[in-house]
Amino acid sequence: MVVIRTNRACPEAGGKVLTRPAGARTGRRTLATVACRWAPLAVAFLGAVLTSCSAGSAVTDTVATAAQDSSSAIATAKLAVGLDSGGKLTRAATSTTLDDALKEVQASRDTVLRLSPTSPEDRQVREEALKVLDSSAASLTTARNAVSSDDGGPSLSDGARALAAAEDALSQLTSKVGKK
């Protein structure tokens, strides 16, 4: 076992205590004063730039992202239902995948719901997006019921059809608002 004792303060200095030159401290204070004076202006400028960059596109951007994320969730659900129909996925794995997809769509819906559109066009886009996202969530519920019910509820092909319809609606929404 090797035990080494070093000067903890500054081993390279060989035990000497290093002190900072007086001017360095003064210089830092001057820099700090300048920074304090200009910081609010810089923050205000940055805020103005960011606001001008994002103004007017927040609703369509958010809807585009929500549509993209939901499309991915619906595609996942379609794949899972297809694999389940082909006997390649267990019921537990399929229902977990559908639950995760539903969470994703609900999260997207929540972001759209939180939007505050200021123009009639934006309001229309939001309403349309909410309708599509609601129908997507409903299609996932149908698919989930199809996977978990043995009592004459919807079949897997019903679930697949509902998912295909949701996929079409999302694709139309995406092409309307444009890809992010």
Add this chain to the structure above:
Amino acid sequence: VKRLLGVALGILTAIGGFVDIGDLVTNAVVGSRFGLSLVWVVLVGVIGICVFANMSGRVAAASGRATFEVIRERLGPRAGLANLSASFLINLMTVTAEIGGIALALQLASSVNYLLWIPLAAVAVWLVIWRVKFSIMENVTGLLGLTLIVFAVALFLLKPDWGNLASQAIPAVPAAETGATYWYFAIALFGAAMTPYEVFFFSSGAVEEGWKIKDLIQSRINVLVGFPLGGLLSVAIAACAAVVLLPAGIAVTSLSQVILPVAAGAGKLGLAVVLLGLVAATFGAALETTLSSGYTLAQFFGWSWGKFRKPAEAARFHLAMIICLLVGIAVLATGVDPVLVTEYSVVFSAVALPLTYLPILIVANDPQYMGKHVNGRGVNVVAMVYLVVILVASLAAIPLMIVTGAGA
């Protein structure tokens, strides 16, 4: 023959133990969004972890002490504290992510909500750490983790267009993504491959198993063969996602999506094997990260540590690990998505990398600890190049996270 078997077992456990929840999620996310265009990062990460894991194993074998213990002594408490803070917080995040990973994998197998599995998973981790011998713990989880090779098997069964897949490996930003997102995920992949807990676990494990200088060759073989093969496993995960999920327009956001390509290629049998592999890999990594949290704290504060001691002789070490597990449970109980925790943990790993790897390099060059086993010139050149890469990744990680909205 016994020695040969030991080497083989070491390699197999190194492969099986290479992949954790960070590798699983990040490689699948990257494969589903970027195809194989970021596969070069896995190569860079694997070379890096080989260099530094080998170095920390050598420090442990030459000095008979764990790397963190030596860092604290060699660089003093301040530098040690910086190292501890960064590594410990990342460890804690990774413990949380791994426990969440076990719970998610069990949910996939049972459809019982993952939140119900979290306490059970944490108790199981604690019981194994408390009761099971270090070598058994390491070998069993490592060997079971090998079942993740099913990703490679599924890839062959999916019969992809190999030419197209190979052409994806050329570094390029896909049309649907931005340069900032590409580099953000490059850093995430790099962080996942070079997670700090791996070196602390590796060097502390060397002390647990009583490595001597003569064991260095075996440790070198384990690292230089096992880790690259583990890296190939990571590439197989990304390739499966690139073949099945990318063309379907699926961007991975949950663990349930990661297993779909295996089910598509290898059916229910493949699914059963991949679920076993997921549980083993995350469970093994949960053990390693929990132990690493205990190791780093105990080695910094000078507490008695190690599984080679009875728990009563290393009470604070064991208490620290119990507290870490409780913190992990508490965080996950808030309902935070474990996959999100994983994604953040690999990026913050990248941020903390310089604080982990620079001290190791300094210690590995100190002849007072290492004697004639100090780093050679070649190793130092490679390590210095990596330090530059690590520093750039560390500085760029947070700005890129902000600019890309965490890769959204």
